[in-house]
Amino acid sequence: MARALFLFALASMALFSLAIGQNADSFEPNNEIGDADELGVGQMVNASISPAQDYDCYKIHLDSPGVLSAQLSTIPDEMKGRIDFYGKNFNWLTRKDAENPGESVILTVDIGKAGWYYFGIGDLNGGSYKSDYSFSVSFEPIIDEEPNGEIGDAVEIKPGEIIRAYVFPAQDWDVYKIFLNSTGVLQASLADVPRSITGSMKGRIDLYGKNMNWITRSDAANPGDDVALTVDIGYPGWYYLGVGDLNSGSYNMTYSF
Ligand SMILES: [Ca+2]
Ligand SMILES: [Ca+2]
Ligand SMILES: [Ca+2]
Incomplete structure (x- = not known):
């Protein structure tokens, strides 16, 4: 009698483990x-x-x-x-x-x-x-010089230096600062902007003075266009340049600045 019970228990266990085995999810x-x-x-x-x-x-x-x-x-x-x-x-x-x-x-x-x-x-x-x-x-x-989305986090660049960076994710804004040691003409240009089937970057360059005061800007006429900003600089010192996308896109391709 005890043996019959034991065999029954063994058989039940075998069935039970078979049922579990069918749905085994090792991540549970x-x-x-x-x-x-x-x-x-x-x-x-x-x-x-x-x-x-x-x-x-x-x-x-x-x-x-x-x-x-x-x-x-x-x-x-x-x-x-x-x-x-x-x-x-x-x-x-x-x-x-x-x-x-x-x-x-x-x-x-x-x-x-x-x-x-x-x-x-x-x-x-x-x-x-x-x-x-x-x-x-x-x-x-997507590895970039981030965070530089606020003027106070601006990344320093030198005159003549070419930057390649991403507008990523959407609403990304990249700010750079540059020290100009004399008066003269500042030329900033945005080129090779990301172009894609779903939408291309419509670039904007903002210029700010040493007090982070906004001075002027230049916008692309059309998505995918280059942007150039030319400004007479009356005083040497720190200037800040912001690069953004008027189309609020997000791109896995760089722009050049
Ligand atoms: Ca599961
Ligand atoms: Ca689960
Ligand atoms: Ca960026």
């Missing part, structure tokens, strides 16, 4: 952001949404600004995938949903600051799946 528990599993750039995760209402959280550390692309693929046929994206304070930033069940989801985000970022993977259909989805994150770093 990760239903909350605080339990997010760490990923590396380019690492492929295979995991599953199971049971229903399962939510899988991952985190990644990005060492610089850049363009992030998160891809959810090999989705089970009935699953309608969602990628949520959060900042370092677990603050929700944006999301991308599949248009139809079984379709891949790609979320692309311009990252302005290095640091920790978090993802949540869920199913809008509220299902439970035996097969895995795949999830991976790629990242294209």
